[in-house]
Amino acid sequence: MAQHYFAQISPGLEALLKNELKSFGARKIKLEEGGATFQGTRKHLYRVLNQSRLANLIYWTVSEGTAPNTHALFERVMKISWKDIIAPAEEVLRVSIRVSLSRHPEFKGTGEVESIVFRAIERSLESTRKVSSALWNEERMQSHLRVLVRIQDHRATIRLDTAGCLMHKRGWRQQDGEAPLRPTLAAAMLKLLNWSTDEVLIDPMCGSGTIPIEASLMAAQASPRFWSRYACHDWLSFDEELWQAEASKGISDQQGTKFHNHIYASDVNPEAIALTQSHLTRSQQMVQVSQGDVRHLDAPNQHRCGLILVNPPYGLRVNEGEETKSLLRNFAEHKERWENWRLGMIYPRQLTPPAPQGLVGKELARFQHGGLPVWVWEFSHLKTE
Ligand SMILES: C[S@@+](CC[C@H](N)C(=O)[O-])C[C@H]1O[C@@H](n2cnc3c(N)ncnc32)[C@H](O)[C@@H]1O
Structure with a gap:
């Protein structure tokens, strides 16, 4: 019924x-x-x-x-x-x-x-x-x-x-790292940017790995959750057989670790890298992980197109989002490298969208994250005839 x-x-x-x-x-x-x-x-x-x-x-x-x-x-x-x-x-x-x-x-x-x-x-x-x-x-x-x-x-x-807890608690997360993104918002960002699961993806400020992990679970068509028990399991109406049938749709895809060689995660902080690696293991996914500074970001393996998706440190007071500005500058100034790439970014609404010359910026959504009003923008290169 x-x-x-x-x-x-x-x-x-x-x-x-x-x-x-x-x-x-x-x-x-x-x-x-x-x-x-x-x-x-x-x-x-x-x-x-x-x-x-x-x-x-x-x-x-x-x-x-x-x-x-x-x-x-x-x-x-x-x-x-x-x-x-x-x-x-x-x-x-x-x-x-x-x-x-x-x-x-x-x-x-x-x-x-x-x-x-x-x-x-x-x-x-x-x-x-x-x-x-x-x-x-x-x-x-x-x-x-x-x-x-x-x-x-x-x-x-x-x-x-029906779940008994917030569903963004996926089960693979061990520790939060620095200002982690909710996995539900990482998935929302990937959808807002129309990321197709075979498109090259780079998260150059990956923190605890939320964006690459959600992306790999999407690419593996695997269930994003790793709990076996929810509040509705205790209800009289609970149907174990039906639950197993629905749950196994995720689990059957989750047998063995999946390697996504088109998804790249990096961070300047070695502890963030270690955390990402351990979260990848727990979620049975594998992506290309390395340590590096976003200010020197290069297109990995000479890929000619793809999506860079970042959740930079908001840095409202610390250094006013210096990394964000320098990433955008790098993206704008190295047209030969990034011409066919897109750059997606979440950041606070208190900051005006920086739009260096040569880039087109488009607002995709605005919402709250961690009690802060944020927006998601997409930048791409201005096309010249
Ligand atoms: C807001 S956190 C990202 C959180 C991540 N999305 C998550 O869910 O865990 C920002 C990250 O940017 C990293 N970061 C700061 N400056 C950087 C730089 N210059 N190059 C690369 N990573 C940097 C920090 O180490 C931190 O992990």
């Missing part, structure tokens, strides 16, 4: 998510700020959980409708068939609740809504399972059930987090 779901992404990137959901066979996709609602069966949910490279979270909408006051909200939450969702178990069910309120004259604040929703779940499950409240935590599976409650204009939407 088709259910209603909501997939979340950084605001500004919703259109990319829509295309991805479409490719998974999701139906009735509607964009909202920061995500998209869609309809699908459990097969579609399992496919999105296993294969989505872009979504941060996938929620299952379990109730939606009017809730003009606290009593109506309690009744609405009580009516959800929690006993048919949550499997009985000895362990106390840890529930975390997150509330968003807007235009809600009848509710005093998020704390009040949280407590109503908690009491309604507790009451509804009282004969089957003890319930305790847990903090909302982005670490993996800290609670058994994460409930998102949205109240707006007398309407309530109650959603359950």
